[in-house]
Amino acid sequence: MIDRADFLARFGGVFEHSPFIAERALDVGAVALPLTAAGVHAALVAVFRKASEAEQLGVLRAHPDLAGRLAIAGELTEDSRNEQAGAGLDRLSPAEHARFTELNTAYTEKFGFPFIIAVKGLTKDDILAAFEARIGNTATAEFETAKTQVERIALLRLTAALPGE
Known part of the structure; x- marks a missing residue:
């Protein structure tokens, strides 16, 4: 049997600041033992x-801007901080930071949510190129792309916390 409090403590934040996803996955019986990254991911993504x-x-909208104000203020979640640092976003030059800030503002104004990308394995140049390409997307296309990226981030977080299948 899965202990609800333990499950929510461990996986409630896999989807950034959105514990309702883990709660609903448990409530509909979508989570099964043994807990694996793939199994928990499938349950959470379905919800x-x-x-x-x-x-x-x-x-x-719960996701932070990349290299944005929360990062500067040191207010990112531990997962977000580690993910952004791994891509070098905590070591931007002033010109790079200005470009990210400019793109963050334009993107959020256009789409109504921050630019989201699973940064693991990417460099700041990769992220900047994706940012510049995706800002030209339609609202519908970008909503779908952002959701896919959120799901990828969740899988990466779960893979770090749980064994695979």
Whole structure:
């Protein structure tokens, strides 16, 4: 049997600041033992995809800007801080930081949520290139792309915490 409090403590933040996803996955019986990264991911993604568009938008909006104000203020979640640092976003030159800030602002104004990308394995140049390419997307295409990236981030976080299948 899965202990609810333990499960929520461990996996409630896999989707950034959105514990309702883990709660619903448990409530509908989608999570099974043994806990594996693939199994928990499938359960959480199913809930995320069934959530209302407003709830999905809330999950997207819960993500921080890349190299943005929360990073500067030291207010990122531990996962986000580690992910951004791994991509070198904590070591930007003033010109690079200005470009990220400019793109963050333009992207958020256009789409209504921050630019989201699974940064693991990417360099700051890779991220900047993706940023510049994706800002030209339609709102519908970018909403889908951002959701896919959120799901990838969740898988990476779960893979770090749990064994595979």
